[in-house]
Amino acid sequence: MKADPREPDDSVNLTPTHWLPEATTLAVGLTVVALGVFTTIALLVNLLVPLIPLRIEAQVTEAIWAEVQEHVPDGGEEIVKRLETLVDQLATHWPDREYDFRVAVVEADHPNAFALPGGLIIVTTDLIRIAESENELAFVLGHELGHFHNRDHLKALGRGILFDLALASIGMGPGSMSNLFGGSGLLTSRRFNRRQERAADRFGLGLMYEHYGTVAGSLDFFGHDLSATGISETIADFAGTHPGSATRIQEIRDFADEQGWPLNGELLPSVFQAPTVSDSKVPE
Amino acid sequence: MDVLITLGFPLFLLLLTFFVGIRQESNHYKSIREREAAMKDMVTINFSRFPLDLEIEKTGMVMGSVVVSHDYFKNFLAQLRMMIGGRIKSYEPLLDRARREAILRMKEQALARGHNRVVNMRLETSRLANSRRGGKRTAGVEVLAYGTALTVREGF
Amino acid sequence: MLCSNTEEIPGQQIVEFYGVVTGSTVRSKHVGRDILAGFKNLVGGELKGYTELLQEARKEALDRMMEQAHSVGANAVVNVRFGTSSVAQGAAELFAYGTAVKVE
Numbered sequence: 088m089k090a091d092p093r094e095p096d097d098s099v100n101l102t103p104t105h106w107l108p109e110a111t112t113l114a115v116g117l118t119v120v121a122l123g124v125f126t127t128i129a130l131l132v133n134l135l136v137p138l139i140p141l142r143i144e145a146q147v148t149e150a151i152w153a154e155v156q157e158h159v160p161d162g163g164e165e166i167v168k169r170l171e172t173l174v175d176q177l178a179t180h181w182p183d184r185e186y187d188f189r190v191a192v193v194e195a196d197h198p199n200a201f202a203l204p205g206g207l208i209i210v211t212t213d214l215i216r217i218a219e220s221e222n223e224l225a226f227v228l229g230h231e232l233g234h235f236h237n238r239d240h241l242k243a244l245g246r247g248i249l250f251d252l253a254l255a256s257i258g259m260g261p262g263s264m265s266n267l268f269g270g271s272g273l274l275t276s277r278r279f280n281r282r283q284e285r286a287a288d289r290f291g292l293g294l295m296y297e298h299y300g301t302v303a304g305s306l307d308f309f310g311h312d313l314s315a316t317g318i319s320e321t322i323a324d325f326a327g328t329h330p331g332s333a334t335r336i337q338e339i340r341d342f343a344d345e346q347g348w349p350l351n352g353e354l355l356p357s358v359f360q361a362p363t364v365s366d367s368k369v370p371e
Numbered sequence: 372m373d374v375l376i377t378l379g380f381p382l383f384l385l386l387l388t389f390f391v392g393i394r395q396e397s398n399h400y401k402s403i404r405e406r407e408a409a410m411k412d413m414v415t416i417n418f419s420r421f422p423l424d425l426e427i428e429k430t431g432m433v434m435g436s437v438v439v440s441h442d443y444f445k446n447f448l449a450q451l452r453m454m455i456g457g458r459i460k461s462y463e464p465l466l467d468r469a470r471r472e473a474i475l476r477m478k479e480q481a482l483a484r485g486h487n488r489v490v491n492m493r494l495e496t497s498r499l500a501n502s503r504r505g506g507k508r509t510a511g512v513e514v515l516a517y518g519t520a521l522t523v524r525e526g527f
Numbered sequence: 528m529l530c531s532n533t534e535e536i537p538g539q540q541i542v543e544f545y546g547v548v549t550g551s552t553v554r555s556k557h558v559g560r561d562i563l564a565g566f567k568n569l570v571g572g573e574l575k576g577y578t579e580l581l582q583e584a585r586k587e588a589l590d591r592m593m594e595q596a597h598s599v600g601a602n603a604v605v606n607v608r609f610g611t612s613s614v615a616q617g618a619a620e621l622f623a624y625g626t627a628v629k630v631e
Contacts, residue, residue, distance in 0.1 A: 090414040096598035099591045102460045113451040416626040418534040418606035456557030496612040509615045
């Protein structure tokens with residue numbers, strides 16, 4: 088045998104590809120698929136959550152209630168009672184409610200309110216401090232009642248769990264936001280969150296109209312923190328959990344006009360700023 | 372705003388590593404092809420049968436190995452491709468380069484020691500995992516080529 | 528193109544040899560199969576999806592090796608050896624190499 092060294096064709100082991108087009112096609116294709124999967128999950132959750140009985144929710148509340156009570160500031164019982172009265176007044180216009188609403192007040196330096204499973208509404212002391220009228224508080228509370236009406240807290244929970252499950256099943260654990268699939272999940276959940284906030288706003292407005300005859304005072308809440316939205320409105324709109332304040336205000340105005348509900352009218356004074364001698368009414 | 376930053380930075384990194392990686396790869400291939408042409412006369416076979424009446428001056432075992440890592444862009448592309456399955460085209464250059472480089476180094480070692488034939492060449496490949504991410508990310512691929520080198524006068 | 532994993536083609540004589548030829552390929556199964564395989568890990572047994580994957584990859588590696596042999600004008604490849612390694616989680620590289628020869 089004789090040696091005749093020859094150089095073989097070295098391209099057989101390579102597939103000539105244009106890398107950039109391939110990367111773009113794959114990335115776009117997979118993002119579309121991911122968004123589709125996440126949207127389907129979210130729609131499924133929206134369909135199934137209304138079937139969950141309230142009994143289960145009530146059990147969760149008991150656990151949280153005990154925890155929250157430890158954060159109520161001194162002198163808070165009076166405020167809680169007044170808030171609960173307001174909630175009950177508003178809720179009479181929602182006759183088929185099955186919740187027993189309870190209110191808790193916690194110390195915090197930003198104005199906010201939360202709806203927790205089982206009919207628990209948490210309000211921060213800062214919100215009470217800056218509210219200028221009873222109507223303003225009524226809008227916030229009505230908004231929270233709207234969340235209960237739509238069972239939004241359960242929907243958000245369900246979405247969170249199922250999204251994490253979907254990501255984990257392809258090998259990406261919870262918190263992997265920096266890649267395509269985590270990002271798609273985040274965008275989808277934000278879209279659905281914004282829809283929920285919009286619906287809660289409208290429900291709150293409806294209750295206010297039934298109770299006061301006007302929706303005056305509903306926009307005053309936004310007057311306090313409009314300074315926070317310094318960024319271009321459209322980006323904050325799409326990417327944020329709550330629609331950018333300016334858009335939200337516009338949507339409320341438009342909705343009120345559509346329904347023929349007057350945005351101006353008499354405002355009842357907020358009971359928490361009534362000048363009285365008793366210091367325990369104004370939390371420190 | 373945070374969406375733009377979260378997307379923008381990886382995108383920039385991808386494009387940067389794409390261009391740098393492409394250039395690195397073509398430089399490496401050029402070097403490989405030149406050396407392969409130069410090493411053409413170092414006859415290599417991967418079995419050990421050769422004519423028994425050869426005059427063999429000396430023998431020795433020779434090896435060549437290399438660890439090659441991929442760039443961020445090709446890794447990203449491969450991960451996308453792995454979702455769908457099929458041939459992962461972006462890893463092919465990586466392994467091709469590594470293998471040919473390892474074989475070349477083996478031949479160069481044989482030449483440096485004064486041999487002119489290599490018989491019974493074998494190849495081994497292994498993956499080095501990135502120890503930080505729990506061993507999931509590939510840090511690089513190692514290829515080892517080894518064989519027995521001979522110095523013969525003629526006839527083979 | 529004849530292939531053999533012995534040092535010569537049985538019954539034939541090697542006349543010339545041209546050098547080592549290699550063929551390799553990197554493959555992975557899609558993410559759905561991975562999930563199913565994860566479940567199969569619980570019960571054990573043959574992972575059909577992965578068996579197929581590696582069979583396809585081996586065939587392709589062999590085909591590429593023979594293509595290289597063809598390009599140097601050989602009509603047989605002897606002493607074919609295989610190698611497998613994992614290149615990344617979920618992807619496997621298959622390579623085949625042998626010596627391209629002319630037999631009669």
